[in-house]
Amino acid sequence: MSSQKSRTRYKLVPPIALPTMGWMLWFLMIPMGIVLIYSLVMKGIYGGIVWQMTFENYERAFDWLYLKIFLQSLKLALLTAISCLLIGYPMAYVIATANQKYRSALLILLIIPFWTNFVVRTYALKVLFSEQGPLNAAAMALGFFSEPISFSNSYGMVWIGMVTNYLPYMVLPLYVSIEKFDFSLLEAGRDLGASSWNNFWKVLVPLTKPGIITGFILVFTPALGEFLIPDLLGGARSMLMGNLITEQFLKMRDWPFGSALSIILMSIVLISLVIVIRVWMKEEQTKVEAEAAHGH
């Protein structure tokens, strides 16, 4: 890179980096370190702690009662990310291939709900699917069923909420990837006799993989720790990790247990990220090797 030349070298740290470094240390690193410490001490009364080391909080977290909640959260986050990918890819493709005029209109249509307050969007879904809501009214008027059905208080409702809320996080990076894609490659593929499926699977998908990975991470990570959607749409029966942790902190005042739970959440996120990136790197590696074997 030519930019290398004009960079000023510092033996220590440039003063201009100091404010942010200090801030990150003081409000990010130390607080997270403290969560780790809190997860290893005993609970005192009224949200206090007792300075005595214990693994009790972690042992308690592996009780089947809580393990079930972890698995449920993991399942729902995965399901959300996959649903978003399946819906988001065709959408991103449509937007990226639309002519310029429609393209910006479609992007704006996508960005408006994305920028709309999260609480408002979730509340809108709650109203739509409520027992006195328009969906029930319409279905009854059309004679689908005679009694209003309760959609809320179910994992299905939480899934709908998560997919509609997180979809733009998937579509936007996918759009960026597909937008950059050189479509003449598809023509070349077709000329060489590739079926549309092969063209899609072997040309378009591999070349838009950065978008897929980014989108997946951007949906999966927040979905795993989601609090608001299950809280407003799922009701008491569909508790997820985010709700469990919030409850420990704001209601039960058991900060050490809540800290242990959030350390576990962080670990799941990190492990998933590593797996996703590893799988991706491995494929890149085999591709490079294959190319090398072909004498490129």
Add this chain to the structure above:
Amino acid sequence: MATEHRARPSPPFFASLVTAGTFLLLYIPLFVLVTYSFVQTDLDGNSSFTWNWYYEAVADSSLQQALWMSLMVGVWSTLGATLLGTTAALALERTDFPGKKIFDALTLVPLIVPEIVMALSLLIWFVILKISLGGISIVLAHITFSFSYVIITVRTRLADFDHSLEEAARDLGATPWKTFWKVTFPLIWPGILSGALMAFTLSFDDFLITFFTAGVGSDTLPVKLYSMIKFGISPKINALSTLILLATALLVLMIFRPKRSMKTISKESGETSVPDALKALG
């Protein structure tokens, strides 16, 4: 971009169908909310048009207070995040120092850490530091989760423009300070602005971190809205939500004005907004 003028294939029919269906799914709930905000139902079940819920929402002093809180928190945290983000971006793009790679990687931490973990770690920290939960703790928390976004937008801008301009200014005898204000700053200004805008939006929208770090009586608008919803569905909430929706739509249309955005979407180096917002995501 080179591929821009080449013909693009038309998407398969099912893809268009999925897109249309999903847009419906995204907009129907919002449409219902807006409609409900104008409907009044009397005891006999007859519905009629009304502005009442809007009067009630606007006259509610606790909502006014929450809006004011949101705006103040938004302004102060945007200032802080923009300052931190811009200086960090300059350090990362224009200097070399030992440990820079680690610093670079750490600036991404706020983007990866689950919101709830950041929320509770800050809550514990504020309690330990005896910072009372309220406006100040919320601002500190908001700066912490938003400065990374500013770093990304400003860096993109810094990486894009011609370095030789800065070098030329230096060669002509300008001090680093003067070079920054006369050359660098005017060029990265759009990046700073869109970073600041992003920080403000993030702050104004945030629910969870504010929920954890707000004390009694320091609710921002989203937190206030949440507690109203928990209390029960009321038409006043519909009116308030519609107002928020309207403000959002206006803001988006203002920033991504069709004429401008067409240009910016097609050219990476173009103005700001859409590509920068997208880059911040990708």
